[in-house]
Amino acid sequence: MAFSVSMPDFAAPDAAKEPPYKANILLVDDQPEALLALEAILEDLGQNLVKARSGQEALWRLLNEDYAAILMDVQMPGMDGFETAALIRDRDKSRHIPIIFMTAAYRNEANIFRGYAVGAVDYIVKPIVPEILRSKVAMFVELAKKNEMIQRQAALLREAEQREHKKQMDDAMAFSHAVSHDLRAPLRHIESFGQILLESYADRLDEHGRDLIRRMSGAAKRMTDLIEAMLKLSKATQGEINQDIVNLSALARDIAAELPRSDPGRKVEFSIEDGLTATGDPDLLRLALENLLGNAWKYTRRKRTARIEFGKAEQNGSAVYFVRDNGAGFDMRHADKLFLPFSRLHARGEFEGTGIGLATVQRIIRRHGGRIWGEGAVDKGAAFFFSLPSSAELPEA
Numbered sequence: 001m002a003f004s005v006s007m008p009d010f011a012a013p014d015a016a017k018e019p020p021y022k023a024n025i026l027l028v029d030d031q032p033e034a035l036l037a038l039e040a041i042l043e044d045l046g047q048n049l050v051k052a053r054s055g056q057e058a059l060w061r062l063l064n065e066d067y068a069a070i071l072m073d074v075q076m077p078g079m080d081g082f083e084t085a086a087l088i089r090d091r092d093k094s095r096h097i098p099i100i101f102m103t104a105a106y107r108n109e110a111n112i113f114r115g116y117a118v119g120a121v122d123y124i125v126k127p128i129v130p131e132i133l134r135s136k137v138a139m140f141v142e143l144a145k146k147n148e149m150i151q152r153q154a155a156l157l158r159e160a161e162q163r164e165h166k167k168q169m170d171d172a173m174a175f176s177h178a179v180s181h182d183l184r185a186p187l188r189h190i191e192s193f194g195q196i197l198l199e200s201y202a203d204r205l206d207e208h209g210r211d212l213i214r215r216m217s218g219a220a221k222r223m224t225d226l227i228e229a230m231l232k233l234s235k236a237t238q239g240e241i242n243q244d245i246v247n248l249s250a251l252a253r254d255i256a257a258e259l260p261r262s263d264p265g266r267k268v269e270f271s272i273e274d275g276l277t278a279t280g281d282p283d284l285l286r287l288a289l290e291n292l293l294g295n296a297w298k299y300t301r302r303k304r305t306a307r308i309e310f311g312k313a314e315q316n317g318s319a320v321y322f323v324r325d326n327g328a329g330f331d332m333r334h335a336d337k338l339f340l341p342f343s344r345l346h347a348r349g350e351f352e353g354t355g356i357g358l359a360t361v362q363r364i365i366r367r368h369g370g371r372i373w374g375e376g377a378v379d380k381g382a383a384f385f386f387s388l389p390s391s392a393e394l395p396e397a
Contacts, residue, residue, distance in 0.1 A: 023068035041130040055079030068144030074103040085118040190220040248276040273311040278388040288364045291357040292323040300327035324383040329376040
């Protein structure tokens with residue numbers, strides 16, 4: 001099956017539909033006449049000239065807008081230009097804005113060196129030559145325009161890549177479902193016909209013939225289960241993540257109530273901690289817990305009294321969730337194979353399965369920005385720990 005891939009369109013928006021870019025230039029001086037003089041020098045640049053009468057006002061202005069350059073007097077009451085520049089450089093948002101100092105009084109070398117030490121890109125001693133100042137500010141405006149253009153193009157590129165990625169994921173999901181449907185239909189027929197043969201023609205077959213039919217039906221069922229598992233793995237890898245507050249304790253109780261229906265005679269003690277919540281996709285997190293608790297149920301089958309626990313612990317100062325059991329466990333020497341698709345640490349004759357469950361869980365946890373690992377010992381049980389980020393740390397889908 002072939003899929004056409006269209007190239008993303010990275011063209012910039014129609015310039016006629018957008019107002020021309022104007023850079024903000026911050027003028028800082030406690031003298032109104034000095035601010036008027038700066039305005040007169042720079043007005044021909046056609047940019048937004050923002051005035052501040054003090055260092056405190058300049059800092060407040062910088063909280064709300066981005067600026068191409070700051071022209072600042074050194075000698076100001078309260079907070080002088082040097083102190084203001086130091087605070088500007090302490091802020092992540094403003095530390096890279098070019099600062100030009102202007103002064104008539106602080107003209108000795110010590111003050112000039114101090115100006116450059118607090119982050120100035122230029123130190124101009126008054127009287128100001130208008131043409132020189134205008135050309136310097138024009139250069140910073142041009143740099144700001146280019147930076148803004150780069151950021152706009154980067155945003156357009158990200159949007160185009162996201163659209164293309166979504167299209168590819170949708171195509172891959174459609175392909176997976178189409179293939180799975182085409183495979184499952186004949187497998188269902190094989191399984192059904194095998195059952196019909198056993199029920200309606202068993203007296204015409206010897207024991208060897210009946211055993212072959214049972215093997216055939218069993219193989220078809222395993223293949224069907226494998227296809228279902230691969231679809232779940234595909235779902236865990238693709239599609240968008242819906243961020244919501246998920247009650248993990250409630251999910252775990254629902255799953256624990258469903259598991260005994262497959263084997264009502266078993267004696268299993270569940271211990272599920274109350275009030276465990278996380279931020280993430282409810283369907284994906286349910287799928288992860290179904291696999292983890294389902295594995296615990298499966299691998300405790302040979303225990304007279306099985307115990308399965310879901311809770312929360314602290315490890316290295318961070319909260320982690322865990323599913324723990326007292327079942328068959330595993331050899332830690334093979335722990336690096338736990339999350340590999342189709343990898344099995346137990347023989348098929350011991351425990352059924354497709355070998356995809358833990359790989360699916362790992363992909364779900366990773367897509368949420370967390371990590372998962374397992375600890376265990378042979379015949380002494382296993383524990384699987386996983387972390388989930390807070391809502392502020394969740395990655396974009």
